[in-house]
Amino acid sequence: MTMETAAAPRRARPFALPMALVRPVVSLGLLFGLWEIAARTGTISAFLFPPPTAILASLWVSAGPNGDPPFGTLLDIALSLYRLLAGVGLALVLGSLIGLAIGLTRWGRAIFKPIISAIMPIPTLAWTPILLLVFGIDNRTTITVVFIAASFEIIYNVVTGIEMMTRKTYWVAASMGASRIQTLRYVIVPGILPYLITGLKLGVGYAWRALIAAEMLAASSHGLGFMIYDAQEYMDMKSIYGGILTISVLGLLIERGVVGALEKRTIEKWGVNVER
Amino acid sequence: MSNVENILAHPVRETVVPAPRPKITAEGAGVRFGSVTAVEDFTTTIREREFVSIIGPSGCGKSTMLYAIAGFLKTTSGVLKVDGEPIVKPGPNRGIVFQEFVLFPWRTVLRNITLGPEIAGLPRAEAEERARKWIRLTGLGGFEDAYPATLSGGMKQRVAIARALTCEPDILLLDEPFGALDVQTKNYVMKDLQDLWIAASKTILMVTHSVQEATLMADRVLILGARPSRIVADVKIDLPHPRDPADPRLGQYRQEVTAILSAEVDRSMKIERSR
Ligand SMILES: Nc1ncnc2c1ncn2[C@@H]1O[C@H](COP(=O)(O)OP(=O)(O)OP(=O)(O)O)[C@@H](O)[C@H]1O
Numbered sequence: 001m002t003m004e005t006a007a008a009p010r011r012a013r014p015f016a017l018p019m020a021l022v023r024p025v026v027s028l029g030l031l032f033g034l035w036e037i038a039a040r041t042g043t044i045s046a047f048l049f050p051p052p053t054a055i056l057a058s059l060w061v062s063a064g065p066n067g068d069p070p071f072g073t074l075l076d077i078a079l080s081l082y083r084l085l086a087g088v089g090l091a092l093v094l095g096s097l098i099g100l101a102i103g104l105t106r107w108g109r110a111i112f113k114p115i116i117s118a119i120m121p122i123p124t125l126a127w128t129p130i131l132l133l134v135f136g137i138d139n140r141t142t143i144t145v146v147f148i149a150a151s152f153e154i155i156y157n158v159v160t161g162i163e164m165m166t167r168k169t170y171w172v173a174a175s176m177g178a179s180r181i182q183t184l185r186y187v188i189v190p191g192i193l194p195y196l197i198t199g200l201k202l203g204v205g206y207a208w209r210a211l212i213a214a215e216m217l218a219a220s221s222h223g224l225g226f227m228i229y230d231a232q233e234y235m236d237m238k239s240i241y242g243g244i245l246t247i248s249v250l251g252l253l254i255e256r257g258v259v260g261a262l263e264k265r266t267i268e269k270w271g272v273n274v275e276r
Numbered sequence: 277m278s279n280v281e282n283i284l285a286h287p288v289r290e291t292v293v294p295a296p297r298p299k300i301t302a303e304g305a306g307v308r309f310g311s312v313t314a315v316e317d318f319t320t321t322i323r324e325r326e327f328v329s330i331i332g333p334s335g336c337g338k339s340t341m342l343y344a345i346a347g348f349l350k351t352t353s354g355v356l357k358v359d360g361e362p363i364v365k366p367g368p369n370r371g372i373v374f375q376e377f378v379l380f381p382w383r384t385v386l387r388n389i390t391l392g393p394e395i396a397g398l399p400r401a402e403a404e405e406r407a408r409k410w411i412r413l414t415g416l417g418g419f420e421d422a423y424p425a426t427l428s429g430g431m432k433q434r435v436a437i438a439r440a441l442t443c444e445p446d447i448l449l450l451d452e453p454f455g456a457l458d459v460q461t462k463n464y465v466m467k468d469l470q471d472l473w474i475a476a477s478k479t480i481l482m483v484t485h486s487v488q489e490a491t492l493m494a495d496r497v498l499i500l501g502a503r504p505s506r507i508v509a510d511v512k513i514d515l516p517h518p519r520d521p522a523d524p525r526l527g528q529y530r531q532e533v534t535a536i537l538s539a540e541v542d543r544s545m546k547i548e549r550s551r
């Protein structure tokens with residue numbers, strides 16, 4: 001019985017996979033195609049809406065050795081990714097710890113819950129002026145913005161993961177003679193992992209958007225946000241669109257590629273549902 | 277079947293065993309949740325290698341009593357002992373199986389079953405060796421690397437039973453272990469549990485709703501009364517194991533237990549209504 005149910009989705013996959021690829025290619029191709037024609041024929045302003053091929057060409061140049069500075073776009077990408085990684089990494093560690101404290105201890109709930117409730121409604125970007133005064137135009141400013149943006153979803157989901165665990169789960173561990181540390185290691189940590197990954201996925205999404213915006217505010221520090229901001233000064237429309245395109249592609253790669261791979265190794269492999 | 281007939285033909289082993297020691301002793305044990313008294317007075321002695329079943333109207337405190345013996349809940353009155361020692365907390369000498377299985381979805385079947393020995397500090401190889409024995413006896417062979425989500429209910433319950441047994445408890449506590457299974461699967465798992473009990477020589481305490489399950493498997497059936505509950509009858513099923521469900525003597529025991537239970541259910545419904 002289990003063999004049959006396991007084989008059914010596998011058989012469907014060869015047809016499902018190309019369709020999943022074909023659909024976005026068709027719809028995006030249509031959009032960019034029309035844009036290209038409209039810009040080339042002068043139906044829309046080629047200055048405000050440069051044709052996509054021209055955007056790609058300009059991106060190709062600015063990312064290469066003839067860019068100004070050479071490999072400038074690559075440097076922007078590297079810096080943005082570095083800030084994202086550092087901020088999200090920090091959020092992952094601290095967010096998980098705070099989430100565990102709230103979910104498992106009375107003092108954690110008493111200390112962190114009110115603070116989080118107070119901070120949560122504030123848009124992350126509202127912190128940028130303060131951070132700029134504290135850190136100056138520095139990677140620490142943008143990393144902190146990423147950290148704040150990513151933290152809440154991680155904390156929230158870790159707490160939810162703990163709340164979803166039934167007392168019977170703990171009882172099973174206890175009847176095996178598990179100590180508190182062993183319960184944490186063998187039951188709580190793996191049990192909240194699917195929730196942590198869901199939190200990470202959402203958190204990274206927020207963080208990526210907040211980072212780009214913060215890079216535009218905390219200018220002259222490179223990064224993709226700065227690239228767009230800087231191009232606006234020179235009315236370099238192609239670079240603006242190039243930046244936006246890069247942000248979209250990278251955001252998609254991080255969410256689908258990195259976090260998606262984590263989901264495959266855990267949530268999908270275990271066949272668990274994450275309820276929120 | 278031939279195995280069953282074989283054992284039925286030679287029930288000698290049972291009669292030569294001397295009277296076993298008391299394993300679980302309860303004297304007026306009670307559990308209260310705030311103003312709700314779940315169990316009022318639970319008094320009984322369960323001996324080593326006995327298979328005892330607890331049956332009673334819904335909400336009469338069967339699970340509560342089982343959890344108190346497991347050490348998950350504290351008794352609020354009376355005395356509850358295992359091996360002569362008061363129960364203070366859960367421990368590997370008492371294995372638990374829930375109706376809802378409560379498997380760890382992030383662990384494969386094998387890893388679910390080895391968790392107990394792993395927690396006890398056994399090296400992985402040794403833990404696996406122990407697990408293999410119970411995997412074989414519970415009929416889980418070939419499913420070692422499957423994740424629980426891919427298993428049927430019957431298979432999940434086998435994993436839960438194997439997981440409890442791999443901790444090598446003296447006492448196996450079962451809370452409606454067949455409640456979530458369909459009739460066909462239930463009969464299989466029930467038969468396996470009987471064989472396991474004979475092979476493993478454990479003390480088993482099983483909560484159930486089913487008179488048929490209780491009389492088929494247990495040496496004694498404890499009937500709990502309506503809440504606040506106490507034991508209203510202690511019926512000894514004096515038939516050798518393993519039993520044939522078609523045995524007419526079993527039918528008599530079923531009638532006896534059903535009669536007492538119906539009276540209690542009637543009484544509990546009357547109490548409910550008069551509130
Ligand atoms: N944690 C709790 N807090 C308050 N009341 C509880 C708690 N657990 C159980 N009870 C109450 O205690 C009584 C006995 O519950 P218990 O689950 O032991 O009954 P049961 O005999 O196992 O019932 P069922 O056959 O439905 O499983 C019920 O009235 C229940 O509402």
Ligand SMILES: [Mg+2]
Binds near residue numbers: 338339340
């Ligand atoms: Mg119950």
